[in-house]
Amino acid sequence: MSENASKSPFEELTLSGLATVVWNRRKVVYQVTLLFVVLGVVVALVSPKRFSATSTFIPQVGESPSSQGALGGLASLAGFNLSGVSGSSDVPPALYPKIALSVSFQKALLNAKIHVDALDSAITYQEYYDEIYSPGVMESVKDYTVGLPGKLVKALKGEPKEVIVQEITGIVRVSQEEYSHFKRLNSQLKVLPNEKDGIVTVHFEMPEPLMAAEMTKFSVDLLQEEVIQFKIKNAKEQLRFTEERFSERKKEFEDAQMKLANFKDRNQNLNSAYALSQLQQLEANYNFYFDVYTELAKQVEQAKLQVAKDTQVFSILQPVTLPIEKSNIRGSFVLIIFTMMGFSFSIVYILVSEYFKRLKLQSQ
CATH class of the missing domain: 1.10.287 (Helix Hairpins)
Known part of the structure; x- marks a missing residue:
């Protein structure tokens, strides 16, 4: 009796024996897998549509000897020499994501004009998310589950009071509303530098294709303008x-x-x-x-x-194009994932339940 009790309930079963256990309870596999398939269909249907537009460019860092020679020749004709003049430092592509995270850059993005399918005229990014955008079911569930601790803390602390202070040079104020927009922008805008090839890729994700393309174009233009202004500041x-x-x-x-x-x-x-x-x-x-x-x-x-x-030149490798397909996971892929999850969960459930069943019989 003690020898049998020391044995595992599945010790005498081979791989084919485990397969037989699963086969005998195949109805459970069908039911659980079907349940997960239905859940996958629901998730695929209620997931919000997202489209991502992309643009790639090369910042021409530094100047080539040929361009410097041409400039020196032009300067010599004017009667002076540029050899003693030092330009401002170049901005490496690795710093571009830092510029995109700056408060001034993100404040400018809030005022970017976009066209919404349901409207005749363009509105700003901030106006769209404040007045028009309505989150989908999945986003609402995520907001009330993942963001629930933060909501509770905010409710206990109370709403932040509006403070009127004198403008101070060099200090930028950010409201609570702007801060919430900044967090969304950080997830939508991706600036990816490739230091090896010296290229920069910009992605922007929005609920509609045209909006995504417009925000990407605005981000690229603003990023290039910020880099140019930073580089030629001393010269200007x-x-x-x-x-x-x-x-x-x-x-x-x-x-x-x-x-x-x-x-x-x-x-x-x-x-x-x-x-x-x-x-x-x-x-x-x-x-x-x-x-x-x-x-x-x-x-x-x-x-x-x-x-x-000193004015930095940018060569566009991939211009902004209107995205056609959604950037989030396709519905068919979601369905496959949920089907595999349902099948795996049913197998685990059958084996675990059979284990405890045999363990109970063994102990009697």
Whole structure:
């Protein structure tokens, strides 16, 4: 009796014996698998549609020797040399996802214009999710299960009060509503840099194909604009400063030129030493401002060339196209997964129940 009790209930069964156990209870396999198939059909039907649009581009980091030589030749014709001018640092593709996660970038995405099938005019991304979008059954279930702890904590703490504060330079305020939009944007927008090939791929997922394509195009354009502005910031600041000084010196040069012209008109025949001294002084003053004016004019052109040189160029490899198929899991694939889950669960259920049944008989 003790020897039999020490044996496992399935110890004497072979693989064919286990198969026989399952076959004898095949009706359970059919029922459980059919139940999971029905669940799979329901999940496939109620799952919200999502479409993902894609665009790929190459940021031209740095400048090639040929372009630098052409620029140097153009600069030499203008009368100055660019060898001493250092441009701003390049933005590597690995930093592009960080830029896409910045608050200023995501705030701009909230104001992106999109077209909804049910509307005649375009609305912003934020308006769509605040006023039009209604979550599907699966999203509602997920929101009330996975997000339930957060809702309970929020209910205990109460709604955050609106705080009016003075605007502070360098500090960006984010409202609770904007923060909820940011969390959705982080799941919809994917910026994937390929450091080996030097390419950047942008994906954006939305409930409708046109909306996905528009948000992808807006994200790519905004990302490229942010990179360009970051890269040429120093060069543009130098250009602005040089142009201001140039405008000041231009007025001084024109005043000196006018004074010299007026003096010559009033003194056609210079006989006195005092008049000659005044003429020499006016000419020296004119030559001084002329030299300053000419040098600043060269520096303005040099600064403009530097801005053009530092402006990063992007080559589009894959333009944004309107997605045709859904980006989420297909209904047929969902059905296959649930069928396999149902079949596996039924087998496990039969073996476990048979184990405890034999264990009970063995203990008697």
